[in-house]
Amino acid sequence: MDSPEPPLKIKQPPVLFNKTQAIVAKISDYLGGTFIAYWNNPKGSVCHNDVVALYEIVEKLGKRETIYMFIKSGGGHGQAALRLVSLLRQYCPNLHVLVPLECASAATMIALGANQILMGPMAYLTAVDTSLTHSLSPLDRDNDRVSVSLDELNRVLRLWREKSPTPEENPYKELYSYVHPLVIGAVDRAGSLSIMLCKELLAHHMDDEDARDRIANALNANYPSHNYPILYEEAKRLGLKVAHLPAEINALLLELNEQYSEMGQRATTDFNEIRAHSNEILNIWETKDMQIYFQEDKDWFYRTEERRWITLNDNSGWHQIEQINGKKRKTVLHIA
Structure with a gap:
């Protein structure tokens, strides 16, 4: 009698804490200040749960004079962007955003709340006009x-x-x-909200109300596409406080992005043509001695009559890694 086949081992994405921490340390040393990284997988997005994850980080760091924040994101929830900037501003009077690559939509909104946006050769912001899935x-x-x-x-x-x-x-x-x-x-209704959010974010560092109105309206109505890339010169023409990202920092941020991209690769286990399991890291926050990430962890079933995949056994959640006295401690961060 044939023995049953062993169950398939569920694939897991790599968590490269040691490698990313080494790069974070180099960036912090070069900047001479506090550094926070925020990275989204293409399926990840700026969301309200990010606020809780960021709170864990800034509570650990305490109040600082200046925070440098790396952002790589395709966007997400505009109101979450407002909350993230408001939280950061409670812990530092000076916020500098580092943009080596994509900083789109709601991520552009986060950048609007910074005293300065440092952009690399491949960096771009985008329009923030409203779209929603109802x-x-x-x-x-x-x-x-x-x-x-x-x-x-x-x-x-x-x-x-x-x-x-x-x-x-x-x-x-x-x-x-x-x-x-x-x-x-x-x-x-959401369109009116988007303009209001931009004005509030700019008000953190821009006293000129007319300039705030002009920039907010331009970002919401002046571009032919929501994904239209706003490059350095265009950002400067808009009146945003932009500067060139130093080449050494840009290179280190691209190296960090490469490690995060490896962490964010999709790990899919196919059981048959209609059943699969996916593990994928979507959002990552990191600073010295701490990394917090959201991992999608769920079964997928193809419902033939509806011609679509549905999810089952969803165990997705936030995870936290801390380095304490040279030892790593991994815990689940419970965010409802």
Whole structure:
């Protein structure tokens, strides 16, 4: 009788604490100040749970004169960005953001709250115009809700008025057949919120109210795409307080990003064509002697009749590693 096959070993992403700590120490020494790293996997995002993770770090560090913060993120929740900056400002009067690569959307909002944004040769910010995924948003071909952009809605309405043979007709009647009216209302409300968030973040270091209004409105309405890359010269023209990132720091941050990218690789265990398990590190916070990260840890099942994957046995959560007296201690950080 054949013996049963042994169960598949669940793949795990690497946690490179020793390697990243060595780079963090070099960066801190070069800057001569307190350094915090914030990194998102492409599937990760700026979220409210990040605020709790950051609180663990700044409580450990205590109040400092200056904090240097590395950001690599594709964005996320704008209100979480406001909370993160507000928390940092309670622990330091001077905040400098280090941007070697992508600092998009809500991550750009975090950068707006800094006294100075130091940008490397490959760095870019983006527009912060509002888009959201609503429970009544349209469905895509995979049966998932799609994000609806305020700028795109406004452009559709403008094109209707300019190009329609009957511009006097109400365009909303046709638009409602594709986008639910409650979604349109929610996106419009969120657009006003985005401008308000930008103004509040800039107010941390910019006294000129007219300048705050101009920058906030430009970031919300002046660019043809939400992902339009705002490079150094454009950021300077906008009136943002930008400077060039020193080459030595840029090189070390790229090295740190490489280690985080290895940590953030997807570790998928396939059981069969409709069942799999994924482990993936999405968000990372780090400073000297401490690293906090969020790891996705869940089973996936393909529901054929709905043509989509659903999750089961979700054990995703935050993990914390501390170095105390030369020894590593790993714990689960419980964030509801």
